[in-house]
Amino acid sequence: MLEDKKGLSLFQMIVVVYCMGFGMYSLWRGAYWVFFADKASTESPLYMSMHQIISLFWWGMPFLIAGVLLMIAGLMVPYYKTNNYFLYLFTIGHIISMVFYYIFTLAGFHNAINILTPGQNLTWAVISGVMAFIGGVSLWNQKTTKK
Numbered sequence: 001m002l003e004d005k006k007g008l009s010l011f012q013m014i015v016v017v018y019c020m021g022f023g024m025y026s027l028w029r030g031a032y033w034v035f036f037a038d039k040a041s042t043e044s045p046l047y048m049s050m051h052q053i054i055s056l057f058w059w060g061m062p063f064l065i066a067g068v069l070l071m072i073a074g075l076m077v078p079y080y081k082t083n084n085y086f087l088y089l090f091t092i093g094h095i096i097s098m099v100f101y102y103i104f105t106l107a108g109f110h111n112a113i114n115i116l117t118p119g120q121n122l123t124w125a126v127i128s129g130v131m132a133f134i135g136g137v138s139l140w141n142q143k144t145t146k147k
Contacts, residue, residue, distance in 0.1 A: 027067025033060025
């Protein structure tokens with residue numbers, strides 16, 4: 001079933017599920033902050049301190065955008081051989097995620113309830129950085145081999 005020549009390969013299915021899952025995770029975080037910034041700002045000391053710097057609405061926008069880009073990238077997996085949309089969306093979405101999960105990590109070290117939140121966010125920042133690097137290298141390789 002998974003190795004059938006029609007449809008997606010096993011690895012393509014894994015990439016689709018990963019992109020959709022991580023995209024949805026980031027989208028939920030961003031959407032919550034965008035649509036419920038005032039409510040969220042009172043839920044924890046971390047959110048309160050972030051909201052004092054700049055509204056959680058603006059913290060949420062990059063997460064929301066990254067989530068949407070990654071989910072669209074997941075939909076572009078079947079076409080990765082015929083165009084670069086997948087790689088561009090994948091790389092840009094992970095660059096945005098990497099930067100903002102890292103900033104979120106730094107804010108969390110002093111204001112989180114425990115070490116779990118900054119640890120999880122640092123993990124997402126590292127995963128996003130590695131994925132952005134892989135996507136960027138793939139784009140670079142495609143660019144240099146087409147000449």
